[in-house]
Amino acid sequence: MSSEVLVSRPHYDSRAVSQEGTPGKEPDPKPSSGSATAGYRSAKYTPSEWFSNYRTLLQQAGSDSHAARSIQRESRTLSQHTEADTSQTQADGTRLLGERLQEIHSWKSELQRQIEQLQADTEALLALKRRLEKALDATETPYAIATDNLNCRTRRMGADLVRDSVEDELIQEVDLIKNVQALLKRTAAQVVTQVSMNREAKQTLEMDWSDKYQAYNFDDHSGRCTNMSPDTKHHPSSAAMQDQVSNCTLWTTFTQNNLTKALHEERATLSLRRLVEQVLEDTAEDLRVQCSRVDQAFSRHCGELIEARSQLQIKLAKILEEIGAQERNIVALQEAIHNIDPPLRVAQSRLHLRSLRPNMELCRDQPQLSLEGEVRQINASLAALHQQLSEARGCLSRLEESRVSLEKDIHCKNHSLFIERDKCMSRRKRYPTISALSGY
Missing domain, CATH: 1.20.1270 (Substrate Binding Domain Of Dnak; Chain:A; Domain 2)
Structure with a gap:
């Protein structure tokens, strides 16, 4: 029964082939001793192939085991270095953040x-x-x-x-x-x-x-973020350079x-x-x-x-005194003129009566001359009195004008004093103080 079963021949492992012979080429089989055994030999390995395949598997397993151990060592070393570097980098970042x-x-x-x-x-x-x-x-x-x-x-x-x-x-x-x-x-x-x-x-x-x-x-x-912080998550684009970023100098x-x-x-x-x-x-x-x-x-x-x-006011008082004196003087002059009138009438009456003397009796005797002299004297005195009276009245008029001028000027001075003292100076008492003018 076994002689009738045809088993297909598997391919060799490429890794084993690479170790035993030329890569990509299978070993040539032994030449068949006869056509009667061709159906039994076409699907079987030779002993050398069996041993070769066996050795190849052992070598491959040993190589893979060695490579695995090497990778494990490298992985442990890389993990340790990575952990140390990451911890150091994180510590440096934390320190720089603290300094910042x-x-x-x-x-x-x-x-x-x-x-x-x-x-x-x-x-x-x-x-x-x-x-x-x-x-x-x-x-x-x-x-x-x-x-x-x-x-x-x-x-x-x-x-x-x-x-x-x-x-x-x-x-x-x-x-x-x-x-x-x-x-x-x-x-x-x-x-x-x-x-x-x-x-x-x-x-x-x-x-x-x-x-x-x-x-x-x-x-x-x-x-404050640590490896145990629950709010940390991946932000892949956060490490990318942002636009319009300043540097430390510009900052x-x-x-x-x-x-x-x-x-x-x-x-x-x-x-x-x-x-x-x-x-x-x-x-x-x-x-x-x-x-x-x-x-x-x-x-x-x-x-x-x-x-x-x-x-x-002093001058006005004097003027008023002068006016009074002048008025009295005028009264005295008027009385003097009035008093000199009777002697003039007597003298003129005597001359008039003597001018009625008849003929040779109309003589310019000593009484006649005396009477004429008396009339002339009285007339001269009367003229002088009238002149003096006129001057006295003119002086009185001027004194009155001076009185009026003085009274007007005194009234002006009183008015000016009222304006200056009662109006202006009293108003200036409300002038602001220095503190008010300084804005306090």
């Missing part, structure tokens, strides 16, 4: 300090702005007082309507107030501009601080530039604060000095008016 956190914290603290400084500077500037506005409002009162004084002084009468030192000081005060108001407005505009620049720099620092705050949180979370330079700009604004703010303080101090001092000069000019002028009025 310290650096970010340092810059963030500096940004926070500068932000607080800018905030304090801005609040100080806003306080100075309010002081400037209050000082500007306070200048309205001196301006109203000065202009009211000028308007009141235009109502002076007569010769008292003069451009004196008081008016010059008042005009200078008005000009000074206008200049102070313009200066305060310009200074307030500078403060508003600086406040805007401070807020812009503060906003830039706050944005940088916010970015660093987020970066700190991310790096802090990254530094540091960016924050330094922001801090430099903030420091510049801080210095500008400090300089402006000193300027505003000096402006408020100088303007308040200048206004108060000018107010004192105006008040002194008013006081001097009121003293001059009082002195002039006193002199005028």
Whole structure:
């Protein structure tokens, strides 16, 4: 039965073939001894093939076992090296993240300090702005007082309507107030501009601080991640280079530039604060000095008016005495003229009666000559009395004119004193203090 079964001949293992003979070629079989045995030999190995295949399997198994052990050793070594390298790299990354956190914290603290400084500077500037506005409002009162004084002084009468030192000081005060108001407005505009620049720099620092705050949180979370963290997962694209990524130099330079700009604004703010303080101090001092000069000019002028009025009143009293004396003199002259009239009538009557003498009795005798001399004397005296009376009446008229002029001038002085002292100087008592003019 076995002689009738035909078994196909398997191929040789290529690895065994490569070790025993030429690769790709099978060993030639022994030549058949006869055609009768051809069906039994065509599917069987020879003993040498059996031994060759046996040795080949043993060698292959030994080679595979050796290779497996080598790979196992290499795998253990690679695993150990990989684990050590990975642990070291992770430790280095954690250490660098810690250093980065310290650096970010340092810059963030500096940004926070500068932000607080800018905030304090801005609040100080806003306080100075309010002081400037209050000082500007306070200048309205001196301006109203000065202009009211000028308007009141235009109502002076007569010769008292003069451009004196008081008016010059008042005009200078008005000009000074206008200049102070313009200066305060310009200074307030500078403060508003600086406040805007401070807020812009503060906003830039706050944005940088916010970015660093987020970066700190991310790096802090990254530094806390471990191999046992449950929230870690694969992000294959995270190691790719991102667009618009800055380097450490640009990162540091960016924050330094922001801090430099903030420091510049801080210095500008400090300089402006000193300027505003000096402006408020100088303007308040200048206004108060000018107010004192105006008040002194008013006081001097009121003293001059009082002195002039006193002199005028004294002179008026003398004039009134002279008028009384002159009136009495006129009365006396009139009485003298009245009293000289009877002797004149007597003398003229005597001459008239003697002119009625007849013929040779009409003689220019001694009585005639005496009577004619008496009439001439009386007429001369009467003419002198009339002349004196005319002069006395003219003098009285001039005295009356002087009295009227003195009374008018005294009335002008009283009116001027009322304007200067009761109107102007009393109004100037409401002049703001230095603290009010300084914006407090």
